[in-house]
Amino acid sequence: MGKLAIKAKFIYYNNKLHQDKYLLVNNNIIEGITETLSDKTYEILERGNSGVFPAFINSHTHLPMSYFRGLADDLPLKNWLEEHIWPAESKMLDEHFVYDATILAAAEMIRSGTICANDMYFFSKNIGRALSDVGLRGVVGGGVLDFPTKFAKNSDDYLKRIEDLIEEFKSDELIKISVCPHAPYTVSPENYRKCIDFSIRHKIQIHTHLAETKWEVDEIIKRYGKSPVKLFDEIGLLDANTIFAHVIWIDDEEIEILGSKKANIAACVKSNLKLASGFIKANKLKEAGANLTIATDGNASNNSLNMFEEMSYFAKLQKGLNLDPTVMNAEEVFNMATKNAAKALNLDKCGELKKGNYADFMIISFDDINMLPVYNPVSHLVYTAEPSNVTDVFVNGKCLMKNREFVTIDIKEVKEKAKYWNKKIRS
């Protein structure tokens, strides 16, 4: 790695835009920025009319579902899950599937400037392996359900698998582990309590779905006499180290509760729109004090891991819902996709370009046709940019994409594997 100086038109450093400077990197750490550089020990990367920005952290996804992209579209969540996704998973899932599908997802993430995923799935050891092999960061979650799957027999068995994960990745600097009770309609309060104890004992985060559909809220009220948010509050999840995905079907009182607990929330706007699950009241949640982050959800429901598109949908939905174009400005939304996510996932020294942080960043071309002319680069990231504008991606000082070419992934092999599994899934 050594010492590297990146010269670019724009550098988003200390949460501020700087022009015509060098970003200085020493091995895996950011040293600072400078206008002139006389130190000859730096290798110089000249990127002209480009911008260096913190790269995206996708705060809720199911990476191996990338092999189910487009398998079942135009259906509501419940039918989609019960009639298509779960049967396909019960037939297909194994370590090889999960590894190969995660490499496809990793290639898609690198290509679109994402350097970390907060994942929830099964056979997670190979998700962690795949991410680590290509050099991406990950918070790799082991799923927990009340019922048996190919992965585990019961709640204790699921938790045992997560203990194995913790052991497996304890010295991997890119991979963290989390415990992922799936949702209030698939995991009992008793098992949620076990997950909280487990997360405290192992000092890891809890990652769960919450209030994704109206059906879920009705079902939980029927079962327990209270809404999912109130049930979670009673169980202690809102006071635990937790990140909640979706959080759509909530009332004003619940917004206040989630805000007062500074809840970490992963908004999955595009997946929610496609499944017609509903609309997150992100602006109200933010004003109440919640920590908002941006996520794609899995490729089976999105159907992409493109964080540029996700930011754009997110910002526009909030403007539309509030009938106010000034809410959720570009800078705020970009911070949600980077800095807020690092905070939500307890990723120290990540999510921001500043002295002492890890050298995680993307370089964006402002010379491409869709990016011209340039008035406000950050606004371009949210409303204009697309994955093809990403030229370079660095994680922990290591280059994963150079001049739009993958460095750590054999893309020909990724394509062949995708075709091979596509055939198997079809049959």
Ligand SMILES: [Zn+2]
């Ligand atoms: Zn999800």
